[in-house]
Amino acid sequence: MQIVLLGSGNIATHLGRGLKLAGLDIVQVWSRDYKNAHKLADSLAAQPVKKLADITADADLYLIAVTDGAIADVAKAISTDNRLIVHTSGSTSLDILTSFSSRTGVFYPLQTFSKNKAVDFRQVPIAIEGGNKEVIQFLRLVAERLSEKVIELSSADRLALHVSAVFACNFTNHLYAIAKQLLAQRHLNFDLIKPLITETAERIKDNDPATVQTGPAVRSDLQTVSKHVDFLKDDTRLQEIYEKLSQSIASFNKNSQP
Amino acid sequence: MQIVLLGSGNIATHLGRGLKLAGLDIVQVWSRDYKNAHKLADSLAAQPVKKLADITADADLYLIAVTDGAIADVAKAISTDNRLIVHTSGSTSLDILTSFSSRTGVFYPLQTFSKNKAVDFRQVPIAIEGGNKEVIQFLRLVAERLSEKVIELSSADRLALHVSAVFACNFTNHLYAIAKQLLAQRHLNFDLIKPLITETAERIKDNDPATVQTGPAVRSDLQTVSKHVDFLKDDTRLQEIYEKLSQSIASFNKNSQP
Numbered sequence: 001m002q003i004v005l006l007g008s009g010n011i012a013t014h015l016g017r018g019l020k021l022a023g024l025d026i027v028q029v030w031s032r033d034y035k036n037a038h039k040l041a042d043s044l045a046a047q048p049v050k051k052l053a054d055i056t057a058d059a060d061l062y063l064i065a066v067t068d069g070a071i072a073d074v075a076k077a078i079s080t081d082n083r084l085i086v087h088t089s090g091s092t093s094l095d096i097l098t099s100f101s102s103r104t105g106v107f108y109p110l111q112t113f114s115k116n117k118a119v120d121f122r123q124v125p126i127a128i129e130g131g132n133k134e135v136i137q138f139l140r141l142v143a144e145r146l147s148e149k150v151i152e153l154s155s156a157d158r159l160a161l162h163v164s165a166v167f168a169c170n171f172t173n174h175l176y177a178i179a180k181q182l183l184a185q186r187h188l189n190f191d192l193i194k195p196l197i198t199e200t201a202e203r204i205k206d207n208d209p210a211t212v213q214t215g216p217a218v219r220s221d222l223q224t225v226s227k228h229v230d231f232l233k234d235d236t237r238l239q240e241i242y243e244k245l246s247q248s249i250a251s252f253n254k255n256s257q258p
Numbered sequence: 259m260q261i262v263l264l265g266s267g268n269i270a271t272h273l274g275r276g277l278k279l280a281g282l283d284i285v286q287v288w289s290r291d292y293k294n295a296h297k298l299a300d301s302l303a304a305q306p307v308k309k310l311a312d313i314t315a316d317a318d319l320y321l322i323a324v325t326d327g328a329i330a331d332v333a334k335a336i337s338t339d340n341r342l343i344v345h346t347s348g349s350t351s352l353d354i355l356t357s358f359s360s361r362t363g364v365f366y367p368l369q370t371f372s373k374n375k376a377v378d379f380r381q382v383p384i385a386i387e388g389g390n391k392e393v394i395q396f397l398r399l400v401a402e403r404l405s406e407k408v409i410e411l412s413s414a415d416r417l418a419l420h421v422s423a424v425f426a427c428n429f430t431n432h433l434y435a436i437a438k439q440l441l442a443q444r445h446l447n448f449d450l451i452k453p454l455i456t457e458t459a460e461r462i463k464d465n466d467p468a469t470v471q472t473g474p475a476v477r478s479d480l481q482t483v484s485k486h487v488d489f490l491k492d493d494t495r496l497q498e499i500y501e502k503l504s505q506s507i508a509s510f511n512k513n514s515q516p
Binding site: 010067068069091110111112113114117123124125149151153156157159160161162163164165166167168169170171172173174175176177178179180181182183185186188192193194195196197198199200201202203204205207208209210212213214215216217218219221223224227228231232237238240241242244245247248249251252 | 268325326327349368369370371372375381382383407409411414415417418419420421422423424425426427428429430431432433434435436437438439440441443444446450451452453454455456457458459460461462463465466467468470471472473474475476477479481482485486489490495496498499500502503505506507509510
């Protein structure tokens, strides 16, 4: 099986490595920035490609892993020979591809990828979608080479999954950054709070998060809430986040425990 | 060493168990609700106490683990014989105790305690504070029986630690609850997102969270942000949280990478 990889960012890089490790053949890498294409291609023993017009016509899969806003342009530029064109975006509908080929799909790995950290794809859920059964079967085979957790999702479900991932991962990581900043302002080490972060993430493996919610907001401990809001008085942004999330905790837990 | 435990909530329960396991002697347990005092006392082989006036005068440590708003009342009620009176609150100053005894302190375990989940105190940071050196030395000895991570903090530093814990733990857990709800609305299983939650929490053990921030907000991918805000259009509360946190990510990462 021959794969052409379009893109050289975090997802393209990790997906390329994962596919390669799974024994699949990345034949070419294209990127808007040829330098990046070259670098990634080298690490995958693939050929770097300068122009989209120079991409091989013989690949079994054209995997578009570029920013969401560029997917349609890339798809259009490679839309000949009824190629199998697949994007990797959480929030982009399959429809965006359908005018360019009758063989289209989505291959969305649900993980957060950092430049310098390897990913074990076995545990990474991969959501697939295809314009027809043949494509779905094919993408399932590819995905199962990488991961134990392959799931077929509609574009609407994948969008919901992506939004929930933004809450559970991107926003959560930002709260860690805020916590670190608050500690640093008093010369306290971020390490102090790491056991708490670990426990909070571990606990929901076997518990519904709403039922293990702790803290002043869920206890309706308004005295502590107002002490904290006062503590944050020099940072309106943090005050607003504190208040919004505290109100949300209070109403969420009221609604779920009628 | 003899300890009197005042309170029967999550902190009192877990702290009582931890002290007991560390070989310290809980002689009495008092709680506003005698039934709860009885239950906790039984599990600690201690004597339940109905009235604050009936607690023993001979204990080495009177540990107040009640809601913040009730600390002063309890301290006042037991303020004879210059007893060593210590509270366990993150956001309450040591000062609240100083009018009731010349021997006062704080013993604050930084962890999230759930009713049905045992806690390994060895890894739980314990922040201590004391009105004088003798108290600090004593509390350090007690704390070191429980934990490898004992730190002396001022009331102001402890408040900062507590606020940062609310961001990193309470708010984070609420984001997990939101993610679960968003998935459930489309009949998707919360398990799908658990590897992502684990990876996000694991990653910051060796990385500054600001430098590993991912997602549409930090990429300035406004197209995806607006898709997500539109997806949340039936829930103003979630829309506001999404927007506030996305704005915060954008400004935070701009400021930290000048």
